[in-house]
Amino acid sequence: MIDPLRILERVHGNLGWLSALALLHPAWLLRRRERRARLACILATTLVTLAGALGAYLYPDYRVMLKQDIFLHAPGIGWSFERKEHLGLGAIVLAWAGLASHLAALRTKERPIRHLLARTSHLAYVAAAGLALITGVLGILVASYSSF
Amino acid sequence: MPATAEAPTLPLRVRIGIAITSASATIALVYAVIRVVQAVFYPEGDPALVVWSPRAAMFWRFWIGVYIGGGIGLGAYALATRAPLHAARWTYVLVWASVIAITSQGILVP
Numbered sequence: 413m414i415d416p417l418r419i420l421e422r423v424h425g426n427l428g429w430l431s432a433l434a435l436l437h438p439a440w441l442l443r444r445r446e447r448r449a450r451l452a453c454i455l456a457t458t459l460v461t462l463a464g465a466l467g468a469y470l471y472p473d474y475r476v477m478l479k480q481d482i483f484l485h486a487p488g489i490g491w492s493f494e495r496k497e498h499l500g501l502g503a504i505v506l507a508w509a510g511l512a513s514h515l516a517a518l519r520t521k522e523r524p525i526r527h528l529l530a531r532t533s534h535l536a537y538v539a540a541a542g543l544a545l546i547t548g549v550l551g552i553l554v555a556s557y558s559s560f
Numbered sequence: 561m562p563a564t565a566e567a568p569t570l571p572l573r574v575r576i577g578i579a580i581t582s583a584s585a586t587i588a589l590v591y592a593v594i595r596v597v598q599a600v601f602y603p604e605g606d607p608a609l610v611v612w613s614p615r616a617a618m619f620w621r622f623w624i625g626v627y628i629g630g631g632i633g634l635g636a637y638a639l640a641t642r643a644p645l646h647a648a649r650w651t652y653v654l655v656w657a658s659v660i661a662i663t664s665q666g667i668l669v670p
Contacts, residue, residue: 487608498618515577529577535659543662
């Protein structure tokens, strides 16, 4: 019988990659300040949040079942996992910052404020996409070494 | 609080948007700072030797970030009411600081 944790881990990994690719969409669209990309922002932020929530659910089991063994035999892989968790969290909160600033930018008619919020949103999504991609690569590295 | 002469009062949803943006950016910033402080002043045991520990530091760093981010978000909301342009500028700077902090910490201080 397949371990449910193993299934969830696969779902987490695939969701993570999907969200990394989804985050590239607003990161690209919002390079133009006047661009409206509400749906792309909402979907990408939702996806990365779901992937992160699943990762947080799996994390306690990782600590109990895998962490020490990975650090004993391949400390480099263990530290890659640590990097992955930090950068993944960064991707999630920056996606939220991007979504909030984009929605705020759409709601204001004050031109300088709208432009500043649009730049903020673009910056946040570019960073979130970059961090999510690095997280995905590190995730594959760790998962190819050890799994539930 | 009345709006200053700098700009008219922003709609409520825009102020909330600025508050959430600032709060979110603060979470990453605080998370990175706490991790660096932990690594420098309170180094953990070798993960290869630790069988199990009751608390996951990652969750604690996140929730402390949420707590402080909530306060910063309230401050950003107040600033957006008084001086909207300043609030938008500071939010942009805060997001930059957050991006630099979480990226460099994540790579250099895992």
